[in-house]
Amino acid sequence: MAGHSKFKNIMHRKGAQDKKRAAQFSKLSREITVAAKMGMPDPDMNPRLRLAVNAAKAQSMPKDNIQRAIDKAAQAGGEDYSEMRYEGYGPGGVALIVEALTDNRNRTATNVRTAFSKNGGNLGSEGSVSHGFERRGLIEYLASVGDEEKVLEAAIEAGADDVESSEDGHTIWTAAEALHGVAGELEKVLGPADNVKLAWKPVLTVEADEATAATLMKLIDTLEDDDDVQTVWGNYEISDEVMEKLG
Known part of the structure; x- marks a missing residue:
């Protein structure tokens, strides 16, 4: 998933990522391994690992793959990944935050810089753009989970901060430190979410026209194709009409 936009835009991006399932599983496995190394290997005792496992399940990652990624954290001599964050501006002045897990900082920095410049x-x-974002918890459900009233009621009871609903789905925002608890409460009522993760939510957004959006999507695709890049966030909004034109 990339950027901050309407739910349809997000699902469009997820649809494109479905074609790269092997690469996506690799990234999910990397996050699971890092999360397990940083805390307990039990998702119930490790909030970050719980989120990583939930994200993997949402992408239909097999249970065996998930367990192997957890077990890998305990293996001696395994890869040692560093968490990196890159910030910059895309076409049209769109602010972007790129999150990565890498075992070679120089390689990743060079690849990210090249993607931006090209x-x-x-x-x-x-820090050049992150001041314009808030660190928040993000939970997403497809529209099929229920109507706006049902989701809003469940979100309020679970302790969420805000809900954005459309004909395509529901986006639920929480405080960063409350994400694990809210997601757990919502799962009891609505079932597993389609996406649960810590997000960078923009304070203000920029409307991208067709020309800007085309180049922006190319930049985001290039970044997401990099094995080290986990997530790309942005402060852009793209209309449904423009997204349809871009195909």
């Missing part, structure tokens, strides 16, 4: 963007220093 697609109308400029990579900045850490």
Whole structure:
């Protein structure tokens, strides 16, 4: 998933990622392993691992793959990944935050910088755009889970901060530290979410026209194709009409 946009835009991005399932599983496995290394190997005792496992399940990752990724954390001599965050501006002045897990910082930094420079963007220093974002918890459900009233009621009871509903689905926002608890309460009522993770939510958004959106999507695709890049967030909004034109 990339950026902050309407739910249909997000699902469009997820649909594109479905074609790269093997690569997506690799990224999910990496996050599970890192989360397990940083805390207990039990998802019930490790909130970050719980979120990583939930994200893997939402992408239909097999249970055996998930367990192997957890077990890998205890193996001696395994890869040692570092968490990196890159910030910069894409075409049209869109602010982007790129989150990565890498075993080679120089390689990843070079790849991210090249992606920005070749697609109308400029990579900045850490903190150059994140001041325009809030660190929040993000939970997403498809519309089939229920109507707006049902989801809103469940979200309020679970302790969520805000709910955005459309004909395509529901986006639920929480405080970062409350994400694990809220997701757990919602799962009891609505079932497993389609997406649960810590997010960078923009304070203000920028409307991207067709020309800007085309280049922006190319930049995001390039970044997401990199094995080290886990997630790309942005402060853009793209209308349904423009998304349809882009196909």
